[in-house]
Amino acid sequence: MFRSHNCGELRLSDAGKEVTLSGWVQIGRGFGGLTFVDLRDRYGITQVVFDQDDNAELAERAKKLGREFVIQVKGAVRERTNKNPNRATGDVEILATELTVLNSAKTPPFTIEDDSDGGDDLRMQYRYLDLRRGPLQENIIFRSKLALAVRAYLGDKNFVEVETPFLIKSTPEGARDFVVPSRLNEGQFYALPQSPQTFKQLLMVAGYDRYFQIVKCFRDEDLRADRQPEFTQIDCEMAFVTQEDVLNTFEGLTRHLFDKMKGIALPEFPRMQYDDAMRLYGSDKPDLRFGMPLVELNDVAQNKGFGVFDSAELVVGICVPGKANLTRKNLDALTNWVKRPQIGAKGLVYVKCNEDGSFKSSVDKFFDQEALAAWAAKCDAKPGDLLLVISGDDEKSRGQIGNLRLHAAAEYDMIPEGAFAPLWVVDFPLLEWDEESERFHAMHHPFTSPKQEEVERMLNGDHETMKSLKADAYDLVINGAEIGGGSVRIYDRALQERNFKLLGFTEAEAEEQFGFLMGAFEYGAPPHAGIAFGFDRLCAVMNGQSSIRDFIAFPKNNQGRDVMIDAPASIDDEQCKELNLRVTVEEKS
């Protein structure tokens, strides 16, 4: 038996008991004839004391223990003279009578403490040591408990968790698939699912009524910061429901999770139309923890002789409350920020609404006090506020100033600590016209239904009509992060065929790739709708953190590599041959 208790459970009431503990040496220190060892495991830290007077040989051995040694200690629990009120076990210590070194430890490349000094690369390489740190353990344990809470809640609501297959078929829609060569089916490949979309729809056709799954999904994308090639979804589908049912069910789930896991009672989730989100925040996932909506200034800012504005499709501003006091340097930094290629604005106009009621702007040459007062009025700005204005193409400018809004709020600490602002964004367009490829893309995915009242227009309308079709598609946004998205689905073969045609599929292509689904629609498919939550993201957002990587036990780096195990790696020729494959590049090393 390695332990009678863990390192987090002994209390004053245990005083006198003979116990056995096992764990890691957090730190050891000598004090006179005493050696103190903080013994750590997942459950806590217990102080162990070795007394020179009591057992000299033992105390000598204790002095040689290093950080992260794994030891087993026997001894009696006793009250501490010097109690530690910050520790659950802080009233007691173990007076050691036996010590076994279960395993020694080299000096770790970084100290196992809450604030790691490792740096990202070392942390990833020694992930098993990084995972020992308190904050990461809390994250991973939070994730485990959150998953349990999700399952309990949905299970209570008659959702059935059904495992859908990982070895499926590659489809060119959406992001790139990871593929898996088949040895038994020569020359053919499976694909790893980007989501269980078609399978969950088939489960609705099969009468399962309410499906969910917490499931890994895969996307072979060029990795950006905080994207992972494999990620986890809470994937759901319901039959005989409308959008309203789905929104209520998953708002209920979300509120339950915040309540149970964080003790936070979220208010009823507001809803915002996609068009309004784009218009007011330049984003389909507005962060509503703070205000600063976009304000169109065309009518007050154009035709005053400022050519940049006059030639722009849109002049749009935000009012940054209380920031009229920004310095020249601050304002230059903001200007440079919006001019970065990722944002792409040509410039930034500012207007300081001075406390004395006057205005100072970067375009004083063109706009007098009265003109600027009109801007301020339009933006509902008060003395002390700062207006930031961008102009240009309508869509781009909204995106740019929407990004600036987020940047300024973060930069100047305007986001209330611990606030959560959930939001349903609804009424997404069904199709998105891509000028470059001259084709429609599905805004959500090809299985999304137009709104019921749009079906006729979709089946019979012309090209321009298609651009204006709205879908019963919805996103859950919290604090500006997309937590989930879903839609009401098509369940009629003719409508699905029409959608594939609009998306540029030939009849043969649609049949080859999705014939099984359209076939299923002919055998009694119920109306159905669903949603998927990004589980990694939900974990991070619920804890007010921005990096999903800290909620994934073994994440990949930005090149899609696991640097700890050194994957991916080359495989031997024999394996390639069995798979009927030839690699056409030399491995880079």
Place this chain on the structure above:
Amino acid sequence: MFRSHNCGELRLSDAGKEVTLSGWVQIGRGFGGLTFVDLRDRYGITQVVFDQDDNAELAERAKKLGREFVIQVKGAVRERTNKNPNRATGDVEILATELTVLNSAKTPPFTIEDDSDGGDDLRMQYRYLDLRRGPLQENIIFRSKLALAVRAYLGDKNFVEVETPFLIKSTPEGARDFVVPSRLNEGQFYALPQSPQTFKQLLMVAGYDRYFQIVKCFRDEDLRADRQPEFTQIDCEMAFVTQEDVLNTFEGLTRHLFDKMKGIALPEFPRMQYDDAMRLYGSDKPDLRFGMPLVELNDVAQNKGFGVFDSAELVVGICVPGKANLTRKNLDALTNWVKRPQIGAKGLVYVKCNEDGSFKSSVDKFFDQEALAAWAAKCDAKPGDLLLVISGDDEKSRGQIGNLRLHAAAEYDMIPEGAFAPLWVVDFPLLEWDEESERFHAMHHPFTSPKQEEVERMLNGDHETMKSLKADAYDLVINGAEIGGGSVRIYDRALQERNFKLLGFTEAEAEEQFGFLMGAFEYGAPPHAGIAFGFDRLCAVMNGQSSIRDFIAFPKNNQGRDVMIDAPASIDDEQCKELNLRVTVEEKS
């Protein structure tokens, strides 16, 4: 709103209520001026009645409904005159006042009833229809509830569910890996995990103490009946434990699951040494629902002039109780069965222990009544019993008669209905010597520890010594099916290196493939042990069924194909090119 109630919840107390139901037409039938429709969903079946006298137009439309049409019905609940006591809703019916056809249905290729007439191929192709059948829905819902119960139990016991990665590194040990070409890391491949083995060990090194995961695993094997390329494990690992702790914990889990899910109180699980299992049942997973242990007959059967026995390493028999009355045809069938190439016996000797105390055998020429009486005594046979005897190589003969034991028990209904016989098989050998390849294989896997008392022998012993090393490795067997297996792990770098060396790894190979794990052992690795249960198999065994396929929503067929979605499939040249691959065979079609 598609429904106010589901099809399983209305009762007599609801009589008079106006309700809306949605579901599938199970069957419709006319009776005088009435049309009855059984409306089905996952929750049950409710009778709907359309009355010609009440609403002629509606009744006409109802007559046109086909099987599996999806409809919505409004009407009032009323008491049935002709109650159906076999149905929870059997006291009531809905008198329909509105009918909406939500979707029509073609005639299904097989009837959606408990006993399907589809046949395997059709069932797989139209899996979404097969999944509508009652028995499959029960299986899939059982699986979902079982997973919830596993998670709740382990969660209560401080196990943390941690998701381990799916895109890992290929290792040549064990079965073949499925591989995933990396686009971003040219010429390199990920592998899909055969199990999360190394990651769960790293989680122990990382201090997570108790890990579990219900997780998909992948093996690219030549498929046999009831094998699946992707399957699900309950995967577990514990730190600071002995074998005893693991066995107790997972015996507790198993008993809890049988109790909670099936209302069955399992007895304490017996334990059997691997050597005894092989000796007494010719199998490392004996089915203990019935007796018939193997009996060595060398001392009574050899040196009586029967050359086949005399030249055999082993003469081994079983006593089939009460089967002395088998006919010549029965006995020929058993003989042919053991001579099939899959079994490979050269022949089968029988002895009938007649009710009158005499014996009749197929080797009467060589053995007199007295000799046969000695066999019977050795086998503890009573009058009316039948002895079946095989001879030859020790190991092979035991396997053959072990198989015959199972076959005879099944063939002659000697397995008590509804019985569950759990068993821990323990003390597996550490290494298995393969004569053909002249190398050792890991009996469990390369991370399994020899028993503590064997460590010295393993580090310093000679080749022959290695063959006799025992491991702290264990299997849970229920009704002759291997439900789970695990072991105490190595957590010391030197011992792990020694094991890799014995398994034929060069130092460089071991380092390249498992250097990360051996490295982790140097930074404070605790003693740890674990186990994994086959979740698909557990579902089947708990329900007294033998096919795991009926507990998997979307299984592959014996060629590893999903015939419903037609996967795997060829991918286009562009995709291959992006992955730096060339396919070296033409796709078979």
